[in-house]
Amino acid sequence: MATIDIYDEEKIARLLFVQRAQGIDFSLDLDWSQSIDLKKSFLPLDHNAILFPKASEEQRLVISQFIGLMVAATISELEEVACRLKGPTWENVLRKFPVNPEIHEMGELFYEDEKKHSAGFRRYIDLFAEKVNVDPVDLKVLLPSSDKTLSSKIYHLNSLAGGMAIWWLIAAVEEESILIFDHMRKSRREIDPLYYDLHKAHYEEEIRHKSYASIMLQVNSEFARVPHSIVLRKLDFILAEILNITWTFNQLFKVKNFKKLSSANPFFKILSELEPLLRDQSSLSVIHHLFTTAPYIKNMLHLSEHQHIRHMLERFGAKKIPLHYFKGAS
Amino acid sequence: MYCIDSISRNGEVFHYIDVGSSNQNASLVILLHGFPDNAFGWNLQITTLKDHFHVIAPFMPGTLNRHTVPSERLKTEELKKDLFEVLNKVRVSQTQRVYILGHDLGAFLGESFAKDLGQDIKGIIFLNGMGLEQFVSRKFKLTQWFKSYYAFLFQLAFVRALVYEVLPDYFLKKAYDHSIVPLHDEIRNNDNRVLSTIPLYKHLFRDALKFIRKKPGRLTIPALFLWGKDDAFLNIPNLDEVDQFYATGTVRVLDGGHWIMRSRFDQVNRIILKTLNQWEKTS
Numbered sequence: 001m002a003t004i005d006i007y008d009e010e011k012i013a014r015l016l017f018v019q020r021a022q023g024i025d026f027s028l029d030l031d032w033s034q035s036i037d038l039k040k041s042f043l044p045l046d047h048n049a050i051l052f053p054k055a056s057e058e059q060r061l062v063i064s065q066f067i068g069l070m071v072a073a074t075i076s077e078l079e080e081v082a083c084r085l086k087g088p089t090w091e092n093v094l095r096k097f098p099v100n101p102e103i104h105e106m107g108e109l110f111y112e113d114e115k116k117h118s119a120g121f122r123r124y125i126d127l128f129a130e131k132v133n134v135d136p137v138d139l140k141v142l143l144p145s146s147d148k149t150l151s152s153k154i155y156h157l158n159s160l161a162g163g164m165a166i167w168w169l170i171a172a173v174e175e176e177s178i179l180i181f182d183h184m185r186k187s188r189r190e191i192d193p194l195y196y197d198l199h200k201a202h203y204e205e206e207i208r209h210k211s212y213a214s215i216m217l218q219v220n221s222e223f224a225r226v227p228h229s230i231v232l233r234k235l236d237f238i239l240a241e242i243l244n245i246t247w248t249f250n251q252l253f254k255v256k257n258f259k260k261l262s263s264a265n266p267f268f269k270i271l272s273e274l275e276p277l278l279r280d281q282s283s284l285s286v287i288h289h290l291f292t293t294a295p296y297i298k299n300m301l302h303l304s305e306h307q308h309i310r311h312m313l314e315r316f317g318a319k320k321i322p323l324h325y326f327k328g329a330s
Numbered sequence: 331m332y333c334i335d336s337i338s339r340n341g342e343v344f345h346y347i348d349v350g351s352s353n354q355n356a357s358l359v360i361l362l363h364g365f366p367d368n369a370f371g372w373n374l375q376i377t378t379l380k381d382h383f384h385v386i387a388p389f390m391p392g393t394l395n396r397h398t399v400p401s402e403r404l405k406t407e408e409l410k411k412d413l414f415e416v417l418n419k420v421r422v423s424q425t426q427r428v429y430i431l432g433h434d435l436g437a438f439l440g441e442s443f444a445k446d447l448g449q450d451i452k453g454i455i456f457l458n459g460m461g462l463e464q465f466v467s468r469k470f471k472l473t474q475w476f477k478s479y480y481a482f483l484f485q486l487a488f489v490r491a492l493v494y495e496v497l498p499d500y501f502l503k504k505a506y507d508h509s510i511v512p513l514h515d516e517i518r519n520n521d522n523r524v525l526s527t528i529p530l531y532k533h534l535f536r537d538a539l540k541f542i543r544k545k546p547g548r549l550t551i552p553a554l555f556l557w558g559k560d561d562a563f564l565n566i567p568n569l570d571e572v573d574q575f576y577a578t579g580t581v582r583v584l585d586g587g588h589w590i591m592r593s594r595f596d597q598v599n600r601i602i603l604k605t606l607n608q609w610e611k612t613s
Contacts, residue, residue, distance in 0.1 A: 005585075007559070007583065007584050007585040007597075009582065009597075009601070010600075094569075095568060095569040095570055096568050096569075096570075097566075097568070098566075098567075098568060098569050098581040098582075098583065099582075099583045100581075100582045100583065101580055101582075222559065223559075223566070
């Protein structure tokens with residue numbers, strides 16, 4: 001990805017203009033009147049159906065839909081975290097290290113977009129809950145959440161100390177969501193149209209504003225020159241990786257709550273039937289698959305494997321956890 | 331070549347470049363150079379601004395002609411009186427809009443002048459410089475103390491003499507090298523005339539003491555801070571600092587050093603022109 005010169009106010013103004021002109025209204029530009037097609041998948045699966053090689057066709061469909069909901073919830077929650085930490089991780093940084101008003105305006109638009117995306121994915125989850133006749137609150141108990149988690153608090157503390165760990169997470173999640181849509185494109189006909197359209201709109205906006213995380217990291221790199229900032233710059237990505245891995249595993253453990261909703265709808269009944277299939281595998285084998293073969297999940301656990309992130313790590317001299325020891329065939 | 335005019339006050343001549351726009355209603359832009367520099371240091375901006383504005387670029391006493399300037403003449407109050415005389419001479423009417431651009435020490439003078447003129451000044455642009463009160467507000471910033479070490483050395487008469495009379499070329503080279511002025515830039519041909527305002531540091535130090543305990547005053551004049559990010563002498567102002575002194579202050583940081591209007595003149599000129607035009611519309 002071409003790097004943006006943060007001092008080139010004309011170029012940044014131009015990018016801002018394009019982002020504003022091509023912005024998508026998630027309420028009006030998506031056809032929310034179309035019902036969710038429960039006969040279609042949400043995300044393409046590999047031949048192992050994540051962790052369930054012996055899953056039936058019906059189970060594969062449900063797995064695909066549930067992983068789709070998990071991805072939707074992850075994007076929604078992590079973009080919500082970014083918005084909650086706007087003050088300490090963005091406003092305070094640019095007040096301390098102002099570069100030009102265009103970067104500030106671009107940031108305002110970035111957060112507007114993030115709020116919009118978060119609300120869009122949340123709306124989809126609520127629609128799904130309505131479709132399968134469960135309370136959205138009960139459904140969300142099964143899905144990733146970032147509200148009042150330890151991770152959020154640590155990101156906040158990191159930003160108060162002058163760290164930029166949240167921006168590494170933002171960069172990685174944005175890259176991941178772009179890759180997810182690239183993957184979805186190949187199976188468009190099999191995917192629920194509303195889910196596809198939501199990801200497509202998200203993808204288009206992410207492509208336009210994904211440079212912003214890099215801009216913020218560059219501002220910090222250029223101007224934060226005190227010794228502890230230099231140390232944090234080296235370690236921020238490692239912190240983001242650790243928090244991300246622990247958060248991901250914490251969210252995955254929520255699958256134990258499937259049984260609570262098994263009587264509500266066949267969808268949850270099928271989900272709860274997957275648990276025995278998981279028990280057939282050893283914990284070590286499950287963890288190994290999560291890190292190496294499970295699509296979507298392994299990418300969330302290997303933030304440093306994203307090409308864009310690798311370039312940024314090199315550019316900013318940040319360290320990463322040597323997770324390549326866990327890499328297997330994808 | 332520029333038209334260089336002058337005023338005379340109490341036996342001392344104060345020179346200034348006067349480049350008038352053909353439009354008699356054009357607003358006035360006053361360019362105040364810093365140290366070690368003279369009004370010719372603004373030539374890259376004058377070339378652009380003269381087509382849109384009436385441009386005045388004063389020479390600080392001694393920087394044009396080789397004559398000894400009495401130290402008292404370099405007090406801020408005296409320099410402001412000179413500027414008032416120039417303004418009264420060149421201004422076509424009391425309603426003509428006036429803008430100030432100040433670099434380095436010129437910014438100290440410009441800000442003080444703007445305070446005195448009040449609503450007559452419609453905007454002020456600081457290039458790697460700021461008002462004295464704002465500078466004093468940095469009294470607890472260790473990095474600023476380190477960067478400003480020379481200002482303390484210039485309080486000593488023998489140091490001033492050493493710089494001005496014994497080692498001018500060495501000092502000028504060091505100053506321009508630290509400021510990332512391009513090697514081919516014509517200001518590197520400056521001689522010790524541009525050092526004649528060195529006693530300004532003595533007067534500014536005394537003026538600064540007035541602001542140590544003073545509560546900051548906030549100007550309503552719109553202000554733009556244009557800064558080379560690698561300024562070896564002054565820290566880039568942050569927005570909290572700017573907000574203390576200006577109701578409408580903007581900071582723009584460019585890739586360059588202390589003489590940003592030389593090393594990035596294209597970008598600087600573009601920003602200055604755009605800013606002045608915006609202020610023209612709103613004032």
